[in-house]
Amino acid sequence: MPSVKAPAELSEAKDQGYYSIGKAAELSGITPKMIRHYEALELIPKAARTAGDYRVYSAADIHTLRFIRRARGLGFSMAEIGTLLGLWRNQRRASEQVKRLAIKHVADLDEKIAELQSMRAALAQLAGHCHGDSRPECPILADLAGLPPAE
Amino acid sequence: MPSVKAPAELSEAKDQGYYSIGKAAELSGITPKMIRHYEALELIPKAARTAGDYRVYSAADIHTLRFIRRARGLGFSMAEIGTLLGLWRNQRRASEQVKRLAIKHVADLDEKIAELQSMRAALAQLAGHCHGDSRPECPILADLAGLPPAE
DNA sequence: GATGAACCTTGCCATGGTGGTAAGGTCAAG
């Protein structure tokens, strides 16, 4: 056995089914940047390190990262994802807790959607009344300036 | 004429129809904090100052602040509002420019709405399949974990 | 003419989720 001071460990880790942060990013669809960020947020446990201080990830870690990515895709906040991860890991969870969180989030989404829709409707209405030619008269600006709607 | 070193100016300003930042905030619905912020962003011109370095606002300034508040209410970004203010102040603008900006913003809103709606639909679907009782089985978590939809 | 309340001033920090950049360390291949 050659007397290498501190074996690189990284290729060794690879042989054992562990991934570098870059590989984990590729496999999970989360950037290395965000993986480190989630670790700092304590959403995921601190990754194991090689002798050279590189983070290493197991297949189970990749699985967790994918879970986070999907939850983000549904619009859950980091705090909510933290809760979801806790429930996911807890074999004795009640599905009722998960459902409650989901229903609440649906309501939050509905609220945001309604807000955006009312903006959209108001603006589309104004734009519909605007000639959109070379003349300066413009109901959009008139409305923003506070003039009566002039229906 | 009494030889007051530097006349307070504030009450004098008030007499002439000028407002303090607090009053301007009250009248426009924008917090003093944000009024200062908009000034720093150069969205609005630098306010005049009294001898005591207090900002003073005219009725026209209040008008501008209200314009900004309404534009924010329609979801325009600060950058877009800067453009809108420029068009508003420009008597020779073409309404076409305003309309183009508005239409673009409607498209942006539509995009966000569609995104939120697809989240909402996916999540509502999952929640609809979740028993929501004391048992741990949960299609929501199963989906986040990446299991097949199990329709 | 002093005191105190209400207001103003600037400046810094925080949010949330993500991106960038810089300065340096590690590793594998040539």
Added chain:
DNA sequence: CTTGACCTTACCACCATGGCAAGGTTCATC
């Protein structure tokens, strides 16, 4: 031993807003 790809930490930026702190101004009341 060098090169280049990757990793490390530690900052700063975004956007719009809120909060707090430490200090100055104004004004009304005693």
